[in-house]
Amino acid sequence: MSEASGGSGDLGGFGLDHLPYGVFVTEGSAPRVGVRYGDTVVDVSSVRPQLDRPALDDLMALGPDSWAETRTEIAGLVEAEALPTYPVDAVSLLLPFTVGDYVDFYASLDHASNVGRIFRPDQEPLLPNWRHLPVGYHGRGGSVVVSGTPVTRPCGQRLAPGATTQGPPAPELGPSRRLDIEAELGFVVGVGSELGSRIGVEDFQQHVFGVVGLNDWSARDIQAWEYVPLGPFLGKSFATSVSAWVTPLAALAAARTDLPAQDPVPLPYLAPTDSTHGLHALDIEVEVVLNGEVVSRPPYRTMYWSAAQMLAHLTVNGASTRTGDLFASGTISGPEPDTRGSFLELSWGGTQPFAGGRTFLEDGDEVVLRYTAPGTSGGRITLGEVAGQIEPARIP
Ligand code: CA
16 A cells, blocks of 8 residues: 555554544444544444454454455545544444453563662562563453553552661551553453463464553552552552553554564574564554653563463463453563653662652643554554543542
């Protein structure tokens, strides 16, 4: 497809080479599936029975052959202007799929190194397992919300400011004072896998339907007190925001690029990073926008582990997957200070204010994560943004 025939460059990143899926509702009608085209939502519910649904679940379960056929058919109908359209500002966008199990990884070498330096300044930044497996934890699928949903400042147990772990700890219950973001990418499972089976790295595209923007809101003070020894819990589970639009993997074909070198070479099930195994990075540029100001530009292409390796690791023990399972990359941070994907890193643990005196999130702050990538028509596509505004804690 050329730019002239509807590439994304002249349509704000939403041309025929993109066509992300979402679920929308107009006044007095039932929720149904649409695709974004320019500033419009195209109603595709008449194209397939699986699209006349309040979620993408049935489409996602069809598998890659049907995804490709459906995408081609929809592109033709959009180009022919044969389907009803609505201005995007005139519809409400809903959570696009039923979120199943949610896993969050930790796949950025720079992020993991920064966090290690901040929390364990006297030790090697990376723990011994980090270069051998994509570290992750199971999160809370039920608190995944669609972009635009307000985020209530969480309350929890945390130590008083300035308290150390020396002497008897004196935790308090109260609103988080160190509320943060994590700019991430999410991957959505379309076709699940049976208990006892594995998904090999080479089978990634048979299972994964598409990609969403994702903000893993994090309460650092709650997290710091609770996470030893079993990992993140209530400091993460109060809200995770995803974009309203799911970008099909096919729309990211031109964004594939080489993975950074992996040293040591991982075990065979995670496959060496040669092209024959189809492992690749994604050249997606991210912007972190705080109250209208870009405060960071994390580059997804620097991520150490590929999404295919994450899924292979997630299932290496025989864990099953289901339509709607969501796994996230972990915070995207590049090597430069202005490419860090969390306030924890941007303010270096709260010690170095950035963006005019900022350390962590204040009530009323709005964060928007924006994502762009090379499209298959030569321009750039715009992935779905992830927005959220902080509301005050409800429990003092
Ligand atoms: Ca995270």
